[in-house]
Amino acid sequence: MLRSKLSSLREYLTPINHNSNFSTTGEISPEEFVQAGDYLVYKFPTWQWSTCPKNLQKSFLPADKQFLITRHVPSYQRASNYLTGGNVDFDDDEEYEDDEEGDGWVKSRKVVSVTKPQDGQEEEPQEINDIDDLIDVTAEGAEDDGDNLEDFDDLDIRNDGGSVRKYDMYITYSTSYRVPKMYLVGFNANGIPLTPDQMFEDINADYKDKTATIENLPVAHNTTSVSIHPCKHSSVMKVLMKHSKSKKTREEVNHLSEELGKTNISDKSQEDTGKDAEAAAGPEAEDSIRVDQYLVIFLKFIASVTPGIEYDYTMDAL
Amino acid sequence: MSDSDKTAARVAPKYVPISSFVESSFFTKLSELKLNEFKLDSSKRDIHGFITSPRRLNKFNDQPTLNLDLQSFDIAEKEANNLHISGELYNVNTIEEFKNINKSDLLNDWGKEVYTRLIQTESLDYKAFNWFFILTFSDLKKYKFYYWVAFPTLNAPWFVTSTRDDSLVEKHTKNITRLLENDGDSENLAFSQLYQVVGESYLDLNSIRSSRNGVFVFLDGCLNKETKPSVQLKNYLYFLAYKGFEDVDVIVYRNDGSSFQVHYELDTDSFNKNVQPKITGWERTSQGKLGPKLADLGSLINPHQLADQAVDLNLKLMKWRIAPELNLDIVKEQRVLLLGAGTLGSYVARALMGWGVRKITFVDNGRISYSNPVRQPLFSFKDCFSDNGQGEMKAARAAEALKEIFPGVSSEGISLEVPMIGHPVSDEAKSKSNFGTLSQLFDDHDIIYLLMDSRESRWLPTVLGYAKNKIVINAALGFDSYLVMRHGNLSQPEESRLGCYYCNDVVAPNDSLTDRTLDQMCTVTRPGVALMASALAVELLVSILQHPDGSKAAQDESTKFGGVPHQIRGFLHNFQQTKLYAPNYKHCSACSHTVISKFEEEGWEFVKKCLNDSGYLEEICGLKQVQEEAEKATEDLMKDMDLDDEDSEWLD
Numbered sequence: 030m031l032r033s034k035l036s037s038l039r040e041y042l043t044p045i046n047h048n049s050n051f052s053t054t055g056e057i058s059p060e061e062f063v064q065a066g067d068y069l070v071y072k073f074p075t076w077q078w079s080t081c082p083k084n085l086q087k088s089f090l091p092a093d094k095q096f097l098i099t100r101h102v103p104s105y106q107r108a109s110n111y112l113t114g115g116n117v118d119f120d121d122d123e124e125y126e127d128d129e130e131g132d133g134w135v136k137s138r139k140v141v142s143v144t145k146p147q148d149g150q151e152e153e154p155q156e157i158n159d160i161d162d163l164i165d166v167t168a169e170g171a172e173d174d175g176d177n178l179e180d181f182d183d184l185d186i187r188n189d190g191g192s193v194r195k196y197d198m199y200i201t202y203s204t205s206y207r208v209p210k211m212y213l214v215g216f217n218a219n220g221i222p223l224t225p226d227q228m229f230e231d232i233n234a235d236y237k238d239k240t241a242t243i244e245n246l247p248v249a250h251n252t253t254s255v256s257i258h259p260c261k262h263s264s265v266m267k268v269l270m271k272h273s274k275s276k277k278t279r280e281e282v283n284h285l286s287e288e289l290g291k292t293n294i295s296d297k298s299q300e301d302t303g304k305d306a307e308a309a310a311g312p313e314a315e316d317s318i319r320v321d322q323y324l325v326i327f328l329k330f331i332a333s334v335t336p337g338i339e340y341d342y343t344m345d346a347l
Numbered sequence: 348m349s350d351s352d353k354t355a356a357r358v359a360p361k362y363v364p365i366s367s368f369v370e371s372s373f374f375t376k377l378s379e380l381k382l383n384e385f386k387l388d389s390s391k392r393d394i395h396g397f398i399t400s401p402r403r404l405n406k407f408n409d410q411p412t413l414n415l416d417l418q419s420f421d422i423a424e425k426e427a428n429n430l431h432i433s434g435e436l437y438n439v440n441t442i443e444e445f446k447n448i449n450k451s452d453l454l455n456d457w458g459k460e461v462y463t464r465l466i467q468t469e470s471l472d473y474k475a476f477n478w479f480f481i482l483t484f485s486d487l488k489k490y491k492f493y494y495w496v497a498f499p500t501l502n503a504p505w506f507v508t509s510t511r512d513d514s515l516v517e518k519h520t521k522n523i524t525r526l527l528e529n530d531g532d533s534e535n536l537a538f539s540q541l542y543q544v545v546g547e548s549y550l551d552l553n554s555i556r557s558s559r560n561g562v563f564v565f566l567d568g569c570l571n572k573e574t575k576p577s578v579q580l581k582n583y584l585y586f587l588a589y590k591g592f593e594d595v596d597v598i599v600y601r602n603d604g605s606s607f608q609v610h611y612e613l614d615t616d617s618f619n620k621n622v623q624p625k626i627t628g629w630e631r632t633s634q635g636k637l638g639p640k641l642a643d644l645g646s647l648i649n650p651h652q653l654a655d656q657a658v659d660l661n662l663k664l665m666k667w668r669i670a671p672e673l674n675l676d677i678v679k680e681q682r683v684l685l686l687g688a689g690t691l692g693s694y695v696a697r698a699l700m701g702w703g704v705r706k707i708t709f710v711d712n713g714r715i716s717y718s719n720p721v722r723q724p725l726f727s728f729k730d731c732f733s734d735n736g737q738g739e740m741k742a743a744r745a746a747e748a749l750k751e752i753f754p755g756v757s758s759e760g761i762s763l764e765v766p767m768i769g770h771p772v773s774d775e776a777k778s779k780s781n782f783g784t785l786s787q788l789f790d791d792h793d794i795i796y797l798l799m800d801s802r803e804s805r806w807l808p809t810v811l812g813y814a815k816n817k818i819v820i821n822a823a824l825g826f827d828s829y830l831v832m833r834h835g836n837l838s839q840p841e842e843s844r845l846g847c848y849y850c851n852d853v854v855a856p857n858d859s860l861t862d863r864t865l866d867q868m869c870t871v872t873r874p875g876v877a878l879m880a881s882a883l884a885v886e887l888l889v890s891i892l893q894h895p896d897g898s899k900a901a902q903d904e905s906t907k908f909g910g911v912p913h914q915i916r917g918f919l920h921n922f923q924q925t926k927l928y929a930p931n932y933k934h935c936s937a938c939s940h941t942v943i944s945k946f947e948e949e950g951w952e953f954v955k956k957c958l959n960d961s962g963y964l965e966e967i968c969g970l971k972q973v974q975e976e977a978e979k980a981t982e983d984l985m986k987d988m989d990l991d992d993e994d995s996e997w998l999d
Contacts, residue, residue: 075405101407164638168450169627184364185575186635195368218633220368224646225656240667242660243653250417251372253647
């Protein structure tokens with residue numbers, strides 16, 4: 030906690046650099062964070078801008094755009110249940126690994142096979158026993174009046190074994206690292222807050238001991254969250270953007286040749302791709318990853334840290 | 348509706364249940380209020396929660412959700428994107444009360460409140476239909492919260508007969524979307540969850556025109572692939588039955604284009620508007636059971652546990668890239684005994700805490716004096732005159748201070764004078780008991796730090812350390828120099844067994860305090876020297892612990908974490924630091940086999956004899972013989988020189 034206090038002090042003291050250099054450093058300015066956030070919200074309506082209590086607001090961000098949030102994102106199984114191998118986000122992982130930036134981030138991994146969640150594996154048995162003593166079948170009237178069954182029936186209970194968790198995901202701007210920073214606040218199937226240890230079960234084991242810490246949510250009072258420490262974000266982002274860029278260039282070539290073949294664009298994703306290609310061909314074409322796409326790439330990277338949490342981030346165009 | 352619809356099969360309606368999501372900040376605030384405001388008063392409190400506005404629902408809102416957080420207790424701060432609904436908190440004082448309270452009666456009472464409000468209130472809004480209650484018990488010591496949320500629901504005997512009119516759905520969905528957008532961000536000025544469709548207009552709850560038939564639009568609280576409205580519709584349906592409707596079409600509005608229509612018919616035979624309806628609405632568990640929830644939030648909101656986790660996590664960052672092989676657990680498990688709670692003791696303790704060490708014991712017999720706090724970081728000004736003006740006992744205060752810094756530490760302070768060699772025993776009972784306590788402390792700890800301010804007080808702990816096979820780290824200061832060393836272990840090969848503090852001496856340690864001036868007695872040092880020595884003393888320990896052989900590791904070995912040197916000497920006048928190695932001395936007054944075995948045989952009796960007469964110790968360890976031999980050698984040399992004197996010309 031001390032560390033977290035120190036880091037908020039540092040956030041406060043670090044002078045804001047408003048100049049843009051995201052493509053060379055992987056860092057973004059607050060204005061670019063807002064731009065990228067607007068784009069994310071536009072692309073994925075599950076993400077929303079939000080405000081926070083006045084005394085927690087950062088003056089360099091608009092009051093109504095203090096952080097991005099997506100609530101109640103499901104996580105159907107724990108990170109440890111994922112069988113890993115291969116690589117999902119990058120075409121050429123060797124290059125990524127051998128990159129001189131090679132900053133210790135492990136490769137992101139692809140889900141090869143998914144094991145079914147087992148019933149009841151979520152809760153500690155001890156807890157269930159404890160609270161099960163309090164189950165009260167007569168709480169909605171006498172059990173024997175025959176109505177009860179009917180009442181129960183009119184609720185569409187989806188009994189999923191209690192393993193579905195819901196996460197509130199927060200993205201804030203870190204001034205000390207000049208990158209976005211992710212915070213997770215989780216709930217179990219019953220809407221009860223998850224403890225840090227439980228939340229760590231949803232962090233990829235390769236990162237768990239390394240980059241996830243417990244911190245107070247900076248945009249709310251008294252809310253403990255698990256944060257993904259941003260100290261390496263910028264270098265990872267630099268690498269990811271390079272990859273996305275080269276991948277995109279290839280795709281654009283493909284796309285172009287496709288278009289030459291059939292000029293009919295109807296489906297929405299193609300439309301998007303077309304739009305992006307158009308933008309890329311515009312004045313900013315030199316750097317084909319635009320800064321407003323930064324957060325989408327950032328989320329792709331975070332997805333490798335939290336493989337089981339199913340928030341929106343996939344985009345064909347990037 | 349047409350006759351053919353009426354003959355269609357009647358199906359029991361289905362609803363998506365609402366569930367509560369309670370943020371930890373809600374419980375934090377509840378504990379705070381319980382402690383400072385409610386105390387034993389368990390009367391009902393107004394609170395509020397929020398549900399996502401129908402306009403803002405997305406695919407993650409597959410069930411209607413009531414959210415409770417810190418702001419639930421504070422009406423002032425509201426977020427525009429959400430709809431706020433009112434509720435009552437009923438916080439009982441004991442778990443028995445929570446268990447034994449009649450839940451059915453409670454729900455019934457609450458339902459009656461909702462019922463009365465619906466049929467009596469002149470100006471209705473969506474809040475009247477979405478009332479909630481929460482029964483809680485807070486176990487503040489364990490940070491456990493038992494709670495059960497109820498959404499009192501009034502039941503009327505409606506049945507579903509399936510009819511669909513997609514063009515109607517489409518038309519109204521468009522209209523409502525427009526309506527909602529025009530509503531802007533200001534919260535529900537015109538918002539109503541149920542509208543009656545009359546011609547082209549939408550009438551809110553207060554303007555509903557009673558009739559047998561009606562078309563309504565319900566703004567649903569969730570998005571769901573299945574065509575079932577959320578359970579919140581039930582109170583509205585009851586209201587419609589109460590108002591005389593028997594046959595209604597409800598268009599369930601959803602912002603994702605999946606709006607649908609449900610046709611409801613009332614079983615008029617079993618409906619009596621003058622009788623209070625059956626009440627349901629306790630929240631069910633995810634498994635569909637009727638039972639309360641338990642939030643066990645110690646690790647989430649207990650500051651002690653938070654500090655505990657944070658300290659460990661912070662250390663683990665080292666394992667990320669810098670030292671993946673680092674064994675932090677072995678460091679954390681060590682029970683460390685600090686002999687001396689002064690400058691060195693204070694700094695060593697702090698550095699140990701930084702490494703996650705949880706068990707630290709101080710031994711010191713001094714009190715805190717006015718000169719101490721500026722150099723000794725565990726003490727402050729007020730410690731110098733408390734305890735009736737004498738100043739606090741150093742050991743106890745240091746232990747307390749550690750807990751103030753990090754409550755997860757298990758620290759203890761023992762006021763004890765370590766028996767010193769060369770200081771004759773004056774009160775044998777006391778000295779013997781001190782010896783016994785010290786000996787027990789050695790047994791109870793894994794690591795011993797020698798951080799006292801005199802040379803002779805280190806002798807007994809050195810002997811005990813060897814005899815009890817402990818890791819002993821010794822730090823000593825000069826004016827602008829320091830020595831940090833680890834003692835050897837008797838099971839090391841004799842030729843390379845590391846020496847102890849006394850191995851370079853040819854005299855047994857003696858009283859260095861009596862007949863000395865203050866500047867000779869006190870550690871008059873450059874203030875930074877203690878920090879440097881303390882830091883090295885802790886880092887040396889951590890390095891030793893990484894070696895599989897621990898204190899038996901030879902001085903020239905190293906691990907992935909680095910070297911395990913024997914001695915580190917530093918000099919501030921030229922800012923130099925050197926690593927040194929000195930093997931054991933077979934006649935050492937502390938670590939020689941004869942001394943240790945004599946100690947093991949006789950225990951206190953041996954110690955007593957040594958304390959009283961250092962000559963005795965010199966005799967035992969053979970130092971006396973060495974001295975005699977040396978004297979003899981000198982004499983011989985002198986004799987030789989005398990003889991040679993005659994050859995003076997040659998010498999010149």
